[in-house]
């Protein structure tokens with residue numbers, strides 16, 4: 001029997017081709033059209049027509065790819081080489097309509113369903129948080145209602161902005177209303193900052209979310225947050241949505257709606273590692289807006305977030321999940 005991993009194509013070897021040369025794909029991985037089967041596709045959605053404040057997340061996918069060149073093959077924290085366990089490839093960007101939000105949402109959903117039909121899981125790089133809705137539609141179509149673990153400063157369960165239902169502040173309310181979520185298993189992590197009213201939190205609970213506040217990291221260890229998260233998410237399918245503004249602006253300034261008092265990148269990466277063994281069916285990293293970034297801080301944080309998520313998927317594959 002041949003080792004199926006023998007045929008996997010990994011990143012370009014940085015000891016032969018300098019990191020600042022070579023392909024512009026995520027982590028210098030092959031393109032999806034260069035390999036036979038893709039277990040996990042990194043795909044961009046350059047869309048930011050749903051934002052309520054600073055625009056610019058449409059340039060997120062390119063920036064995260066550019067900031068991912070230094071990633072190395074072995075992840076000691078999870079004892080796994082993600083690119084050697086799974087065929088991971090860069091599927092480029094989904095071309096979405098910047099002038100019509102509902103059309104863009106449809107395009108993302110169809111593309112995501114297409115990947116699922118081919119047996120490919122997605123790690124999607126946004127783009128603003130609006131895109132979580134079509135990604136959740138596709139995930140629920142494949143798996144039934146999913147648990148969501150949502151890393152964000154913001155609840156994103158608001159109802160409308162200027163009368164509009166599809167925005168980056170509303171995806172999880174729409175997803176809950178559409179029955180895409182298992183309301184007994186959803187969780188926000190990193191919530192902080194001013195709300196419109198106290199009612200926001202009440203509504204959020206009714207929609208199916210529990211909250212780990214950013215301040216909880218002050219009094220609790222990452223390990224105890226992980227314990228809480230795992231208990232809430234349970235055994236069923238889990239979708240992971242990471243708004244990079246969950247990080248403190250000191251760690252991720254390049255984003256559209258920054259809030260003070262956020263997580264450190266170490267806290268985020270540590271919490272993500274706690275997803276090992278859960279049935280992670282898809283993930284996104286959104287709201288990277290490079291125009292406000294400095295020294296690739298936000299890009300690097302997002303690239304490492306992606307790497308940890310890929311490592312979780314790879315560990316699960318290795319462990320027979």
Ligand SMILES: N=C(N)NCCCC(=O)O
Pocket residue numbers: 052053129154156168169243245256257287
């Ligand atoms: N999803 C993100 N990043 N932000 C939502 C903020 C919505 C607001 O302006 O109230």
Ligand SMILES: [Zn+2]
Pocket residue numbers: 152153154243245246257287
């Ligand atoms: Zn946010």
Ligand SMILES: [Zn+2]
Pocket residue numbers: 129152154156168243287
């Ligand atoms: Zn968000």
